[in-house]
Amino acid sequence: MTPALRQASLSEDREELISVLERHFPAFHMRPHFTWRHEGNPAGPGWSWVIYDRNTGAIGAMTSLFPRPMLVDGKRVLCGQVGEFAVDATYRSLGPAVMLQRATFRPVDDGELAFCYDCPPHDRGMSTFLRLGMQSNCELTRYALPLRSDQVLEKKLGNGAWTKPIVASANLLLKFKKRTHRETGIEIKKLNGQFDEEFSQLDQTVSSTGTIRSSRSAEFLNWRYRQRRDVDIEVLVACRGGEVLAFLACIIYPERRACVCDLFGRDLQDAGLVLLDATVDLCRQRNVFCLEGYCSNANQTKLLFESAGFRPRERAARVVAYGKTVEISGILNSGSAWTIGSAELNA
Amino acid sequence: MSEANTARLRDFILQNFPTARKRRIDDDSPLLESGVIDSLGMLDIVKFLEQTFEIKVEDEELSPDNFASIRCLSDFAMKKSAAAGFME
Numbered sequence: 001m002t003p004a005l006r007q008a009s010l011s012e013d014r015e016e017l018i019s020v021l022e023r024h025f026p027a028f029h030m031r032p033h034f035t036w037r038h039e040g041n042p043a044g045p046g047w048s049w050v051i052y053d054r055n056t057g058a059i060g061a062m063t064s065l066f067p068r069p070m071l072v073d074g075k076r077v078l079c080g081q082v083g084e085f086a087v088d089a090t091y092r093s094l095g096p097a098v099m100l101q102r103a104t105f106r107p108v109d110d111g112e113l114a115f116c117y118d119c120p121p122h123d124r125g126m127s128t129f130l131r132l133g134m135q136s137n138c139e140l141t142r143y144a145l146p147l148r149s150d151q152v153l154e155k156k157l158g159n160g161a162w163t164k165p166i167v168a169s170a171n172l173l174l175k176f177k178k179r180t181h182r183e184t185g186i187e188i189k190k191l192n193g194q195f196d197e198e199f200s201q202l203d204q205t206v207s208s209t210g211t212i213r214s215s216r217s218a219e220f221l222n223w224r225y226r227q228r229r230d231v232d233i234e235v236l237v238a239c240r241g242g243e244v245l246a247f248l249a250c251i252i253y254p255e256r257r258a259c260v261c262d263l264f265g266r267d268l269q270d271a272g273l274v275l276l277d278a279t280v281d282l283c284r285q286r287n288v289f290c291l292e293g294y295c296s297n298a299n300q301t302k303l304l305f306e307s308a309g310f311r312p313r314e315r316a317a318r319v320v321a322y323g324k325t326v327e328i329s330g331i332l333n334s335g336s337a338w339t340i341g342s343a344e345l346n347a
Numbered sequence: 348m349s350e351a352n353t354a355r356l357r358d359f360i361l362q363n364f365p366t367a368r369k370r371r372i373d374d375d376s377p378l379l380e381s382g383v384i385d386s387l388g389m390l391d392i393v394k395f396l397e398q399t400f401e402i403k404v405e406d407e408e409l410s411p412d413n414f415a416s417i418r419c420l421s422d423f424a425m426k427k428s429a430a431a432g433f434m435e
Contacts, residue, residue, distance in 0.1 A: 003410060093379055094389040095409030102406070127386035131393075131406070 002054040003091060005099045008062065010038055010045055016059050017048060017084075024086035029230045037347070040227055042219045043067035043078065049103040051087070051096040061087040063100040065107060065116055066347050069215035071208035073331055076215060077114035080107055083347025085118075094127060101128040105322050115323035115332055119345050121316065129320045136318035138338035140345055143302075143310035144292040147174060147280065151256075151289045175284070184270040186245065188278040191235040195221040198244045206266050211298070211339040212331060216264055224343075225249045225262070233261070236278050238271040246271035249343075250279050250291075258283050260293035262343040263301050272301070276308040295341035317345055352400070353421040359395050360417060364388060374417040389414060396420070402427040 008017060014034075022030045038045055044067045051061035064084040070077055082104050087096055107113045119140070120126050126136065146152070149170035157163045195218040203216040214220075225233045231251050238246045246265020252258045260279065265271055283291050294316050295301040306312075319340070321332040331337050353374065360367050366383045370376070378384045384392065392414070393404045402424065413423040 001410075001412065003407070089380065090411060093409055093411045093414050094386045094393075095407055095411075097386065098406045098409060124386050127390055130387075130390055131409075 001090065003051045003060070003096050003099070004054045005049060005051055005103060007103070008048040008050045008059075010048060013048070013050065013059070017050070017062060020050075020059055020062050020086050020088070021084060023088070033230050036223075036228055036230075037066065037083075038064070040223055041066060042217075042223050043069055046080070047104075047107060048084070049100055051091055051099060060091040061096045061100060063104060064347075065104045065113075067113070068344075069217070069220060070114075070212065071215050072114065072212050072328065073337075074207070074209045077328075078112075080104065080113045080116035081344075081347045082116060082118035094131060097128045098131050101132065108322055108324050111324075114325075115321050115328050117319055117321040119317040119319055119347075126318060126320070134320055134322070137321045137332055138296050138298070138319045138335045138340070139315050140294045140296050140317045140319065140340070141302075142292055142294055142313045142316040143305040144290055144313050145280065145305075145308065145310045146290050147283055148256075148287065148289045149174060184274060185240055186271055186274045187239050188274060189237050189239060191237050191247065194218070194226055195235075199247070202244055202246075202265055206264070208339075210331075210337060212337050213339050214344045216262075216343075221249075234279075234282060236275055236282070238265065238275050240267075240271075246275060248272075248275040248279055250282070252283070252286055252288060256287055256289045258286075258288045258291045260291065260301075260342060261346065263293070263304070263341065264343070268300055268304060272304040273307055276304060280308070293342055294345050296338045298336045299339045299341050301341050319344075352424065353417065355399060356395075356421055356424070357417050359399075360384075360392070363391060372417070374421070376416060378416055378420075379411055379414055384414070392420065396424055396427075400424045400428050402431050 018030055018034050021034065046064055046066045048062060048064040050059045052059045062084060063082060065080040065082055068079055068081050070079045085100065104116055108116050150167050154163060154167065157166065197218055199216065199221055200218045225235055234250050234252060236248045237244055245267050248260060249262040250258055251261050263272055263275065280291060293301065293305055293310065295305065319338060323329045323332045357374065364383055370383065372383060389409060396402060396404055413419055
């Protein structure tokens with residue numbers, strides 16, 4: 001086997017790419033997800049690279065780079081997020097992974113992107129970057145708020161009749177955990193339709209000076225949270241006097257786990273907490289076991305999670321960024337600039 | 348590559364990878380597919396090879412073929428050393 005790298009064609013290699021992804025992520029409905037992610041992205045189609053056997057042409061590994069509008073120190077730039085990193089067992093060694101990782105830098109080197117970043121979830125995922133002499137730029141922590149004890153207690157105590165009263169008591173305690181809600185004059189609405197221009201304006205009014213974060217135009221938000229069909233996404237909007245202050249997007253998974261996949265806006269110290277309270281209520285109605293979210297240390301959401309009773313769990317991902325210009329590399333290397341969360345973590 | 352150099356590689360792997368000791372691997376035991384060595388472990392081996400045999404391991408040489416077993420590693424290091432003009 002002689003591994004070689006080439007850029008994939010999203011039209012000609014489409015079926016083979018989907019086949020590799022289906023092998024590695026069997027839980028996903030990969031075909032609609034692939035279409036949504038590659039063809040629906042308002043920022044453009046992105047790039048994919050494959051490792052193939054020079055002798056047979058068979059594809060054994062791939063990765064993709066998705067264009068993503070970001071705000072870096074107040075400037076709107078196009079960056080790329082690495083995703084779909086999948087390597088078949090026969091190719092599982094450092095060489096193919098390094099070749100793929102290095103390929104993701106090409107659009108940056110060619111000036112098509114301001115920078116690109118990847119979010120390796122574990123230490124092993126850092127090995128390609130260590131080989132390339134790169135360190136992580138920031139880390140994301142998972143925060144969790146248990147809402148029901150059924151799953152945890154039944155796992156520990158079994159399914160016996162005597163488990164039920166213990167679970168019921170624990171659920172009652174979790175239900176009456178302190179609420180953070182204050183009288184703020186904030187009204188919460190469920191967004192049933194599309195994100196409109198008011199959300200694009202919100203994105204423009206929230207300062208991003210000295211920080212790195214995802215841009216959130218209405219077009220981008222509609223693609224992320226309205227056009228995705230493989231998961232159940234609820235969006236709650238906080239308004240005061242009819243004006244949109246903030247929004248929260250939450251994925252509710254069939255296994256009764258929920259994840260705050262975006263929390264963004266202004267006056268978040270009030271609006272964010274009211275949104276989190278409303279999300280907890282929504283999750284309780286849906287019998288969700290645990291609500292979780294991800295954020296970097298510099299993200300204001302961290303304080304909101306803590307105020308709302310979430311507890312920090314494990315380090316969920318590191319962010320490793322590659323920029324070419326001195327100007328962009330300066331801010332990329334400042335860990336405190338990365339005010340990111342689930343919205344930037346999921347490609 | 349002399350048997351002495353293969354032994355140095357074997358000693359390094361047995362000393363630094365607990366799973367290798369636990370499974371009492373020999374020179375032909377699979378290292379990657381059995382999980383004895385992961386990608387971070389490969390970095391350690393590369394560092395060892397480069398320092399011990401004065402070779403430079405390129406990205407495309409970090410392939411499953413070269414790292415499949417102690418014997419494959421030994422053969423790879425021998426070829427690289429020969430190409431670099433370094434022989435024990």
